[in-house]
Amino acid sequence: MNIKEIARQAGVSVATVSRVLNHPETVAPKTRARILALMEQMDYKPNWFARGLNFNKTDTIALLIPNIMNPAYVEIAEGVESVANQKGYTVLLCITEGEDIKERKYIQTLIDRHIDGVILVSSLLNSDELDHLKQQGVAVVLIGENSSNSSEPMVRIDCCAAAYEAVQHLLNCGHKDIALVYGKAPEMENKRKIEGYCNALKEAGIPLRESYLIPEENTIEGGYVATRKLLALKNRPRAIFTTSDLLAFGVIDALRDAELCIPEDVAVMGFDNIRMSSLMVPKLSTVAKPLHKMGLSGARLLLDVIESRRNGDMAMKDIVLQSKLKIRKSCGHKERIKEIF
Amino acid sequence: MNIKEIARQAGVSVATVSRVLNHPETVAPKTRARILALMEQMDYKPNWFARGLNFNKTDTIALLIPNIMNPAYVEIAEGVESVANQKGYTVLLCITEGEDIKERKYIQTLIDRHIDGVILVSSLLNSDELDHLKQQGVAVVLIGENSSNSSEPMVRIDCCAAAYEAVQHLLNCGHKDIALVYGKAPEMENKRKIEGYCNALKEAGIPLRESYLIPEENTIEGGYVATRKLLALKNRPRAIFTTSDLLAFGVIDALRDAELCIPEDVAVMGFDNIRMSSLMVPKLSTVAKPLHKMGLSGARLLLDVIESRRNGDMAMKDIVLQSKLKIRKSCGHKERIKEIF
DNA sequence: ATGAAAGCGCTAACAG
DNA sequence: CTGTTAGCGCTTTCAT
Numbered sequence A, B: 001m002n003i004k005e006i007a008r009q010a011g012v013s014v015a016t017v018s019r020v021l022n023h024p025e026t027v028a029p030k031t032r033a034r035i036l037a038l039m040e041q042m043d044y045k046p047n048w049f050a051r052g053l054n055f056n057k058t059d060t061i062a063l064l065i066p067n068i069m070n071p072a073y074v075e076i077a078e079g080v081e082s083v084a085n086q087k088g089y090t091v092l093l094c095i096t097e098g099e100d101i102k103e104r105k106y107i108q109t110l111i112d113r114h115i116d117g118v119i120l121v122s123s124l125l126n127s128d129e130l131d132h133l134k135q136q137g138v139a140v141v142l143i144g145e146n147s148s149n150s151s152e153p154m155v156r157i158d159c160c161a162a163a164y165e166a167v168q169h170l171l172n173c174g175h176k177d178i179a180l181v182y183g184k185a186p187e188m189e190n191k192r193k194i195e196g197y198c199n200a201l202k203e204a205g206i207p208l209r210e211s212y213l214i215p216e217e218n219t220i221e222g223g224y225v226a227t228r229k230l231l232a233l234k235n236r237p238r239a240i241f242t243t244s245d246l247l248a249f250g251v252i253d254a255l256r257d258a259e260l261c262i263p264e265d266v267a268v269m270g271f272d273n274i275r276m277s278s279l280m281v282p283k284l285s286t287v288a289k290p291l292h293k294m295g296l297s298g299a300r301l302l303l304d305v306i307e308s309r310r311n312g313d314m315a316m317k318d319i320v321l322q323s324k325l326k327i328r329k330s331c332g333h334k335e336r337i338k339e340i341f
Numbered sequence C: 001a002t003g004a005a006a007g008c009g010c011t012a013a014c015a016g
Numbered sequence D: 001c002t003g004t005t006a007g008c009g010c011t012t013t014c015a016t
Helices: A003-010 A014-022 A029-042 A048-054 A071-086 A100-112 A127-135 A159-172 A188-203 A220-231 A245-257 A291-310 B003-010 B014-022 B029-042 B048-054 B071-086 B100-112 B127-135 B159-172 B188-203 B220-231 B245-257 B291-311
Strands: A060-065 A090-095 A117-121 A139-143 A154-157 A178-183 A213-216 A239-242 A267-272 A285-288 A318-321 A324-326 B060-065 B090-095 B117-121 B139-143 B154-157 B178-183 B213-216 B239-242 B267-269 B286-288 B318-321 B324-326
Touching: A003 A014, A003 A029, A014 A029, A048 B048, A060 A071, A060 A100, A060 A291, A071 A090, A071 A117, A071 A245, A071 A291, A090 A100, A100 A117, A100 A127, A117 A291, A127 A139, A139 A291, A154 A159, A154 A291, A159 A178, A159 A188, A159 A239, A159 A267, A159 A285, A159 A324, A178 A188, A178 A220, A178 A245, A213 A220, A220 A239, A220 A245, A239 A245, A245 A267, A291 A318, B003 B014, B003 B029, B014 B029, B060 B071, B060 B100, B060 B291, B071 B090, B071 B117, B071 B245, B071 B291, B090 B100, B100 B117, B100 B127, B117 B291, B127 B139, B139 B291, B154 B159, B154 B291, B159 B178, B159 B188, B159 B239, B159 B267, B159 B286, B159 B324, B178 B188, B178 B220, B178 B245, B213 B220, B220 B239, B220 B245, B239 B245, B245 B267, B291 B318
Parallel strands: A060 A090, A060 A117, A090 B090, A117 A139, A139 A154, A154 A318, A178 A213, A178 A239, A239 A267, A267 A285, B060 B090, B060 B117, B117 B139, B139 B154, B154 B318, B178 B213, B178 B239, B239 B267
Antiparallel strands: A285 A324, B286 B324
């Protein structure tokens, strides 16, 4: 069923049919109604590819995230989905596995398909690649701190400051031997968190110990493995800060397997505040990242860019959302007052 | 950069350029090499829409899942992604929220875009709608038991038998007052699990109690709320079986909040065996569903169908995978021997 | 082995 | 208000 057939049956030209599709107001109400009815009846849908050939809009955006097994990314995705759907956009979810090769491959596919825009979470692309994307007519928004120093619209939190605050809390609890278990993927956010950790220690006059810095895969298993390494040390740490809740879960699991008490023997602090973190025993202290909100903002920002592109002007924004330290049981706090949850 | 431009620069006709793209063997090695080089150099990519207009293949499949916050679905998605990517297919991930309206809307979008095939997880579509899909040239595979009695290729487990076995284990542990907290979405799998629960009780000669059957949203929060209701009962249950681990997490949380011991006061049994279930305290007994494998099989099946379509013959398969009872701490077992984990 | 030309389904001048 | 027609970029007979 194509436009020609509709035109024939309606006794008009294809142009008229095309018009009721794209500029309904320019066609006589009577004919319009007739054609509309016919379309309905014939269950006619304009051919996607033919449209694409003429227009340059697909009403589709893509969301690239490193990993779908990490609820933190999924929460962002939820936010993006909800505003995109509401605005009539279809969203393509692409899993990069945190590999730049895969990310680039997806980008190419997306360019080929004339996607309207793309939201990159923890992207590994550099400024040149981002520019290339834009030159191809694809709007870009970054979520999470990015390695490129490009000036794309972006929504993020200050990971360095957040990590600093978290470690400082650990210090305030009286801990000195604080290890860091961090995601080994080359995401910028990891680096910023490490930075925050180092800053806090330095300020407290505590020397950095190489053996306390454990890079691992950003998974539960990674946290488990990292902890085994830490426990094998002569000077076991008395507190462990991780760059994600997932890692923290693994840490807790390993600690329990070693029959250590949390937080008495070892305190644990996570990062993200995913839903499960408050179901852990003990409840996990963590840095609350406004994940859902980051998704919402990112999507809105992207749609703004896509729109403004048409009007010729581009808005450049850098939205920095607030994180918040969530003090729960796992870190051994002195001031119970702070316990919100 | 289009085919015409390449043709011009190579000093050949567009037909020849098109040939090196689609039937390389039919063009002289020398010219072919020259054109190929030129394409490379010009970074030429054939226009997706123009191709789509001529071909009827997009090398794209879609995966429809109810919810992305439930790791059970995500694990399936991982399986699908891995085989699809490996075979050179792009996969569109669509979140239906367990709403038939959204599911239909996605289906329409997918048909419009001439997707090659679609994998439906816990679909709410009926046979007619599935037929419609196929008539539009979209291959279909179902994952999870489906409400339609259509004969689509399908991969699933026997939820009824699995639930039966789980409840029977609870009975064997000496429990009589066993409540059921189930997902209220109209998925067929939920119904089958309820069936299994009822069968087990009936066989044990235990009458069904209306008040022990709690439908709730399939989330942690749902499990929590359901448990509050159960605890408000005069005859509190001594065991709770849930249709998902997520629900079970909520149950456990509520039980702990009520300062009840698991499994001494109340035993808990989940369904799915998602990664987090073994991190709960106490570790969650559950029905291990081969989620990842279901994804793999589903994707392979779909690609088979897509291929065989071209050869004109269609293979119809119904793959039933094995589930396995995972006895851990939360259900209060007698025979510790069975504890695998 | 290669080219000319028709056509995929739709849109948008341009002309009435 | 509506019809005619020339593309959009690519594939594919049909010739040569």
